[in-house]
Amino acid sequence: MTTVTMTVNGKSVTANVDPRTLLAQFVRENLRLTGTHVGCDTSQCGACVVHVDGRAVKSCTVLAVSCDGASVTTIEGLANGAELHPMQAAFREHHGLQCGFCTPGMIMSAVDIVNRKGHDLDEHTIREELEGNICRCTGYHNIVKAVEAGAKAMGGTVAAGIAAE
Amino acid sequence: MAMTMNGEAVLPAPRETVWAKLNDPEVLKACIPGCQSLELASPTEFAAVAKVKVGPVSATFKGRVHLLDLDPPNGYRIQGEGEGGVAGFAKGGANVRLEEVPEGTKLVYDVEAQIGGKLAQLGGRLINGVAKKMADEFFGNFAKAVGSENAAA
């Protein structure tokens, strides 16, 4: 067992874990943050995406022990209390989800895209940047719209109405 | 998944020598890539353990190697199958022919191999390459074994 300490959604956590524990397992099983999902075995579907030190990673392909000292944000840490993150609000407003299983990873990836590529995203860029996230329900049509709108909202160019909704 | 490949090598040794090596468990053990043990169960059957390493993948196969259709000194068929635990199973064989040529002996081989289980499910793009590499390694090692022996003699 190895001791690991990290900050998850702003709270410091310390645990003794088997080194083979993946970050996805750690947040789901140790911390009971089950919003992070596991949808494949080959690091492709993206349902498990979380942010480690501000960058999107696939938590099913990262060891928890290697995140010692890191700051981790999961889908549960995105909203500010009852106030949704603009990207979350955009997914609801634009019907960017159906069964909801890929959604946490999709939203975490979307926020990461905005962090890297800015607030003014065209359809082509969004589709390319979503390469690592698979959705089986939506055909991506509304996800693309949601990411575009969420990106704008993160830049504050859309009325705060959506965020406050 | 099944695959086939073939090749040939000219070995600087008389055909009888090559044939003897082909039937020598110590030589076979040294030539089978990753072979950890090869124990005689009968003159034509061996229990074998081989550790196969391909990039990040490593799997240990336990199984049997048989020598069939013995036609001294013209050739035989070498056939094996192994269980690789989680990785799945592998089986395959090679028809080996020996021909006398002025430079020594020409060894001609046709290999077919088949794998099943997790390696087949996940490793599609790599199977052919790995099988070819292993066949090349085996016959490469064998050529070396024959060559070095001959040089030493």
Place this chain on the structure above:
Amino acid sequence: MYAFNYQRAKSVRQAAGLLAKNGEAKLLAGGQTLLPTMKQRLASPPVLVDLARIEGLAGIERKGRAIVIGAMTKHADVATSTLVREAIPALAALAEGIGDPAVRNRGTIGGSVANNDPSADYPAACLALGATIVTNKRKIPADEFFQGLFTTALDEGEIIVKIAFPAPSKAAYVKFPNPASRYAMVGVFVAKRGSEIRVAVTGASSDGVFRWTAAEEALRSRFNPKSLDGVAASADGMISDIHGSAEYRAHLVGVMAKRAVSAALGK
């Protein structure tokens, strides 16, 4: 995943020492290939040596006409590096096309090069740009480094420290991704430096990355896609799987090479 002992190396020397102590130990660079393999129980290293906390292993610098990239530099950092974008934009573009954004945030150049997957992108850049792979023991020219399917010149216990890429005058990488895995089914990196022209092909051959010398010769007379008309790659030794036959891959090598030359010319 099987259980293993986790070691966080503080220096390359310490990492090399840990490897020396246990021949079955593996280095954890970015883990984007190794960890999925371990999850499938297709690898069972008893010891995993994490290189992430070794100071000085990550980073990009310019040394004369070369760009030197630390082994633990992540693909995303190569893709967005101003130094790389200015000196070798083709290399930045290649890094931006590896895997997906989340994979690029973990995967490292050293890990990719050491693994030498026949479908990986970086080996093509190393070979075409004439890079030098610097290890804890020596400097290895790319031409000698890549030795076939998952095979490199690295000795047991040898660790890549950095890779030096001489800047070309013109270069481009164009790949045809496997529709499912998005690995390169064929990737062609074309580089021109002075009169030297190198064309490296990844994804296509089951022996891994190789230099396509016929194309290099054809381009030497005139660096133009038209020079490649009638130059065909041989299907011998090409990967054949459900996504593409050897013949199709060989054809794509030609198409991607032309497109790479066009891109290198800014067309």
Place this chain on the structure above:
Amino acid sequence: MTATGIGAPVRRREDFRFITGQGRYTDDIERPGQTYAYFLRSPHAHAAIRSIDAAAARATPGVLAVLTGDDLAADGVGGLICGWMIHSKDGTPMKAGAHPALAQGKVRYVGDHVAVVVAETLAIAKDAAEKIVVDYQVLAPVVDMNAAVKKGAPVIHDVAPDNVVYDWHLGDKAAADAAFAKAKHVTKIDLVNNRLVPNPMETRAAIGEYDGGSESFTLYTTSQNPHVARLVLSAFIGIAPEHKLRVIAPDVGGGFGSKIFIYAEETVCVWAAKKVGRPVKWTSDRTEAFLSDAHGRDHITHAELALDDKGRMLGLRVKTKANLGAYLSTFSSCVPTYLYAPLLSGQYDIPAIYCEVEGVYTNTAPVDAYRGAGRPEATFVVERIVEVAAREIGQDPAAFRKKNFIRKFPHQTPVIMAYDTGDYAASLDKALELIDYKNIGRRKRESARKGKMRGIGFSAYIEACGIAPSAAVGSLGAGVGLWESAEVRVNPVGTVEVLTGSHSHGQGHETTFAQLVCDRLGIPIDQVSIVHGDTDKVQFGMGTYGSRSGAVGMSAIAKALDKVIAKGKKVAAYALEASEADIEFKDGRFGVAGTDKSLAFGEVALQAYIAHKFSGQDLEPGLKEGAFYDPTNFTFPSGVHVCEVEIDPDTGVTRVDRWVAVDDFGVIINPMIVEGQVHGGIAQGVGQALLEGAHYDASGQLVTASYMDYCMPRADDLPSFKVDHTTTPCPSNPLGIKGCGEAGAIAAPPAVINAITDALGHEDVTMPATPQVVWRAARKAAFRTAAE
């Protein structure tokens, strides 16, 4: 239309929990003391099991049990069943081989269940599974359908010595032959409908639990129809009597059909829970999902269309081989028969149709319903042969379709179905306008200038949804009637709980069903909650598949709401001291006609429970009504999808450039959700046409068992879609709803292939039309052009 009533694009009420990570899927549930199950699966496609030595596995610390088929047999646990009886042409019943949840004596596909290990952790279970030694006698496998029915082929089930499950037919052979005899032109095609793997993003999972005190079981599972699961586990498999078994399907991450079926793993978890005395949890990994979820499609078809001298359709003959895999999955037998052949008339007036279907066993995973189930296969046949016929006789494919459309309703086809209503030409006209058909020539020339090839493809589909009238499906062999139930519970404060037998796994029922309640009762949407997915709460139901939740499930709710309103009128009559005949219900108020006396819905609810003013004999207290709704007909959504592609002949890459969908779903409850369903369906259909294919090698190994080789559609594989609709309300249900969940997946594949073949100028393109396939086809096209 109110802001939350029928027709409004109400934002989904379920979304908050999903976007904040608070959805609760089966694997998110942790039961006290839970243990973990891991299944040892066969690496061989076909083998006899000589022996299983599990001693070392059992001795592993942390292992609670290792169970095999022998243990199942010893406990008298029955096999998995197929619930729809199909009879062959000669009247003999289909040949259903035994399907034990853990193999007994033989394994029949790679992934077949050999043993289960139950342990304290999943890692321990996996470690122990590696220690089980199975002595297999490997048998020759048969993977290819044509090979399976050849003489001397390996026999998969003794009950079917020729590997034929059934040899079935539908239609009038003599009439069809007569039509062909007088034909001026006959178009013939051969098609392969590729095998697909459903791939909902949430893999299957189950937690079985046993309470010794009450001798009762609970199963948490990823199910589209928990009541049917309970019925089958109880009545057929014999795990527990129905009243001692609770099945809970919490949030379910997509189904697409694959979660309708009763599988081995879920069954074993319930059974094993009692054996180990602790909850037993199993979660499929993705590779297991590829191996063991029921696959979809997998047909080989020859079809012929007879035309008269004016290009009118006279007759259609279809001969199909359907791969059913190694065992008959829960509904597999009906998919290539009664869900397929009755749709072969498409939108066309075809006087004579005859179809033969041979269901075949192979050493592959079972094949069952997958989004569309039979209807995509039928539509692919019809829309490909219609397209080819138009091209062969030199008619514009749109005009040719229009000429042959059914125009008078109701219309009885020669293959069972009685279409109730539709306006196919209206959808086609709208689609042509939206795709800008008149300028397709210019766009083709523009593409050609860039060295690209552009093509346009149509698909005018029809489907039968709202499955299904119980009497009708009963006469066709279904084991159960396919009605739906609803219960409306009005609380004293006027809030409403609706219990439904439908199940939502992405369809947004918590929103759309509530919209219906708002609409009917005139109450705010936040006073309505929808309860589903728990057999202890909802008495019975049939679940969600076949686009039935709206047409059947909501109709049941509407019926129950009518009863609530009727009872409310009685209550209001007492409360308002008026005659019941004078009570009107409007805009959420019960009023006395011709007066200003009225009570709000909530006030009437309170009166119903206070009951002070009732005469007990006349009126019972309370306000709760239930209904069972059994449809009188299928519903017939239809529409036209048009796809425009651009092909790079150098690489074979096909880019979908434009997509127009004009669908007639009847009355639409929530257009936002309906459009979302269409988008998702199109993506799956495009996936089938261009990207997806399950591939077994000759030895029966599934070589597409991960996302490394099975190509899932990603965002950059698809364009944005232009989605519109026309409306002819369905006359057979009270809401006029037709169903929308499968339309896209049904319509899309032929639209894509028709577009590719249009671009290439020949018909020799198979699905999935991967870059390699299209590159070869483009080379063939180039040779043809050169030869001309």
